Amino acid sequence: MLRQALLSVSRNTKIKDAATSFPPTRAVVARYIAGDTAEQALVVTRQLTAAGLSVSLDHLGEDTTDSAQGGVATDAYVDLLGRLAEARLSQQAEVSVKLSAVGQLVGEHGRELALANARKICLAAGTAGTTVTLDMEDHTTTDSTLEILTELRRDFPSTGAVIQAYLHRSEADCRDLAVAGSRVRLCKGAYDEPASVAFADPAEIDKAYVRCLKILMQGDGYPMVATHDPRLIPIARDLAERNRRSPDSYEFQMLHGVRPTEQQRLANSGQRMRVYLPFGVDWYGYLVRRMAERPANLALFLRSLVRRG
Ligand code: FDA
Numbered sequence: 254m255l256r257q258a259l260l261s262v263s264r265n266t267k268i269k270d271a272a273t274s275f276p277p278t279r280a281v282v283a284r285y286i287a288g289d290t291a292e293q294a295l296v297v298t299r300q301l302t303a304a305g306l307s308v309s310l311d312h313l314g315e316d317t318t319d320s321a322q323g324g325v326a327t328d329a330y331v332d333l334l335g336r337l338a339e340a341r342l343s344q345q346a347e348v349s350v351k352l353s354a355v356g357q358l359v360g361e362h363g364r365e366l367a368l369a370n371a372r373k374i375c376l377a378a379g380t381a382g383t384t385v386t387l388d389m390e391d392h393t394t395t396d397s398t399l400e401i402l403t404e405l406r407r408d409f410p411s412t413g414a415v416i417q418a419y420l421h422r423s424e425a426d427c428r429d430l431a432v433a434g435s436r437v438r439l440c441k442g443a444y445d446e447p448a449s450v451a452f453a454d455p456a457e458i459d460k461a462y463v464r465c466l467k468i469l470m471q472g473d474g475y476p477m478v479a480t481h482d483p484r485l486i487p488i489a490r491d492l493a494e495r496n497r498r499s500p501d502s503y504e505f506q507m508l509h510g511v512r513p514t515e516q517q518r519l520a521n522s523g524q525r526m527r528v529y530l531p532f533g534v535d536w537y538g539y540l541v542r543r544m545a546e547r548p549a550n551l552a553l554f555l556r557s558l559v560r561r562g
Contacts, residue, residue, distance in 0.1 A: 256545045260445035263541035264316065281553060284510040285543050286313070287532040291333050294532035297509070298337075298346050305520045306528050308346040309386060309506070310337075313533035314354040320366055323356030327370040329533075330355075331377040338381035347384040349529060350374055352398055368401050375409040386413030386436065386477075391444040392420060392451065399426065410434050413477065417442030418462035419451040427465045431472020438477035438506060439465050443542045463488060470496045470503070477527070479506040481515070490524075500524060508543070
C-alpha cells in the first residue's frame with residue numbers, strides 16, 4: 254500500500270514542485286545521487302573506479318514532454334561522454350539513458366525523436382570507447398523501448414537493455430535477448446504496475462527474477478544482475494558456475510548508496526561490480542522510487558523534512 258501510494262506521487266507534478274522547492278536535507282539526496290553536476294559525478298566515478306568498481310552514469314530526468322528539453326538531456330549525455338573520455342574513465346564507466354528523458358513521450362513522433370537522440374548518445378559513447386544501457390520505465394513504454402533497442406543495436410551492437418522481472422512478459426523478452434553480444438540488465442522493477450501486467454507479491458517477483466536469470470545465464474548474452482537482494486546474489490553466482498560462465502562473462506550491478514559494503518565485497522572477491530550513479534538536479538522521481546523500495550528510507554526522508562522545517 255505504502256509503496257503504491259509513494260509510486261503514485263512520483264509522477265504528480267504538483268507534489269513534485271512542492272517537494273523540490275522545499276528540498277530534504279542534502280544528506281538524504283546525497284546518499285543516492287552523486288551531485289548536481291557532471292564534475293561532481295566524475296569525482297565520485299573516480300573514487301568508485303579507484304576502488305575496483307565500474308560505473309553506469311545516469312543524467313537524472315524523465316517524462317519529458319518537450320522536444321527541446323529532450324535535446325538538452327541528449328547534449329548533457331554527449332558532454333558527459335566527452336568528459337569521461339578526457340578523464341580516461343570510459344573503460345570503467347558507461348551511461349544509462351531513460352528514453353522518456355530524450356523525447357519518447359513527446360507527441361506522436363516521440364519514438365522517432367527518442368531514437369534519433371539515443372543514436373547521438375550511442376555515437377558519442379562509441380567515440381569515447383564505452384557503452385549505453387537503455388533504462389526501462391513503466392510498462393506502457395516497454396514495446397517502444399525494445400523496438401528502439403533493436404534499431405540501435407544494428408549500428409551499436411553493445412547497447413544494453415533492461416528487463417524488469419515483475420512483468421509477466423519478461424521471461425519471453427529474456428529469451429529474445431539472451432543472444433550473443435546482447436547486454437541485459439535484469440532488475441525486479443520499480444514502477445507501480447497493474448496486476449494485469451505485473452506480479453505484485455514480493456515472493457512471486459523473486460521467483461520470476463530467478464526464472465529470468467536462469468534464461469539469461471544459460472544464453473549467450475552478457476547478463477547484468479541488478480539487485481541488492483542477499484538471497485539472489487548467491488543464486489546468480491551459482492547459476493553462473495553451473496553454466497560454466499567465467500567472471501568476465503556477466504556482472505553484478507547495484508545502485509549508488511545501497512549496500513556499498515556488499516558492492517566492495519563482491520568486487521574484492523573477483524566479481525565484476527558496476528554501480529548505477531545518478532547525477533543532476535531532477536532527482537525527484539528517482540528519489541521517490543528509492544523511498545518506495547524501503548519504508549525505512551521514507552522515515553529518514555520525512556525526519557529530514559521535519560528537522561529542516
Ligand atoms: P529488494 O527491493 O527486495 O531489496 C533487497 C534489499 O536491498 C533490501 O532488503 C534492502 O536491504 C536493500 N535495498 C533495496 N533497495 C533499497 C533502497 N532503495 N535503499 C536502501 N536499501 C535498499 N528498475 C526499473 O524499473 N528500471 C530500471 O531501468 C532499473 N535500473 C536499475 C539499475 C540498477 C543497477 C539497479 C540495482 C536497479 C535498477 N532498478 C530499475 C530498480 C529495481 O527495479 C529495484 O526497484 C531495486 O533494485 C530494488 O530491488 P532489489 O532487487 O534490490 O530487491
